[in-house]
Amino acid sequence: MIAVVDDEPLIQSTLVNYFENAGFAVRGAETAEQMRRLMARERIDFVLLDIRLPDGDGLALMRDIRAESDVPVILITSRAEEADRIIGLELGADDYVTKPFSPREVLARVKTVLRRTRAAADPGRHKRLRRFAGWCLDLETHRLTSPTGETTRLTSAEFELLALLVRHPGRIMSRNDLLDVMSNREWDPNDRTVDVLVGRLRRKIEADPAKPQIILTEYGLGYVFAEKVA
Known part of the structure; x- marks a missing residue:
């Protein structure tokens, strides 16, 4: 409905x-x-x-x-x-x-x-669980579990962004790349959707959102997922 x-x-x-x-x-x-x-x-x-x-x-x-x-x-x-x-x-x-x-x-x-x-992840293409810095992201159920075992709620946009980043650890993803995959929206340099979503994710997964260690900003380029993903 x-x-x-x-x-x-x-x-x-x-x-x-x-x-x-x-x-x-x-x-x-x-x-x-x-x-x-x-x-x-x-x-x-x-x-x-x-x-x-x-x-x-x-x-x-x-x-x-x-x-x-x-x-x-x-x-x-x-x-x-x-x-x-x-x-x-x-x-x-x-x-x-x-x-x-x-x-x-x-x-x-x-x-x-x-x-x-x-959408559920295709088991033939992706591992279902992605682990980083004590966190666990289930790509099939969209469930994010904290290092203490608690479930952290994600909106669909937050999940899509986090899933995209953990699938490409260490790779700089431009705002254009992220926005195109997530929203199918024509790129607009004034569109802050990705920045807002990154901020929301940082408040959920970073120990100190003001000094992020997991999702880093590459100024002038975009964002990079800095943690190792297993």
């Missing part, structure tokens, strides 16, 4: 009809409160969320969603909302689209996120 949360009737109806025609079950909500009631009574598998809602900040709803669930979220923003878009990514959004957009673009982004949330 996909939830489209947008108070603009034309945008909501266009997306609902387009996704229904593509074979998805869809529900619409105009306010944050309607979305909260919808989540209470139905299983929601994906959320398209407008940052601006009439009864409050969509970012507050993003925070509430992420506190309860790892359901994928794509933000709907305007070009003037760059700061809010970055905050939304920090809060755990998986991707974003900017207005104006085509329903076809939104569908492509949803399919990209769904692919990475549902």
Whole structure:
């Protein structure tokens, strides 16, 4: 079930009809409160969320969603909302689209996120478990286990980025490379999605996120996974 949360009737109806025609079950909500009631009574598998809602900040709803669930979220923003878009990514959004957009673009982004949330690693090509610095990443179940044995929650975007890095330890990965593989998005030098995701991962796996030892920044080039992977 996909939830489209947008108070603009034309945008909501266009997306609902387009996704229904593509074979998805869809529900619409105009306010944050309607979305909260919808989540209470139905299983929601994906959320398209407008940052601006009439009864409050969509970012507050993003925070509430992420506190309860790892359901994928794509933000709907305007070009003037760059700061809010970055905050939304920090809060755990998986991707974003900017207005104006085509329903076809939104569908492509949803399919990209769904692919990475549902895809299991091919045992013939990859080892299922990757271990580094006491951590264990299960490429099939998307489960990350800490050195103390606790499960650390990852959003789909965080998992995809971490999986990509651990598959290429010691290799400098440019932001262009990472963004292209993860989001199928045309490269924009002002796009900070990868940087935000790296920051989120560092806060989860680094002993001191301010002085990272696992995911290092190669200034002007990108990022490198510095730990040995077994």
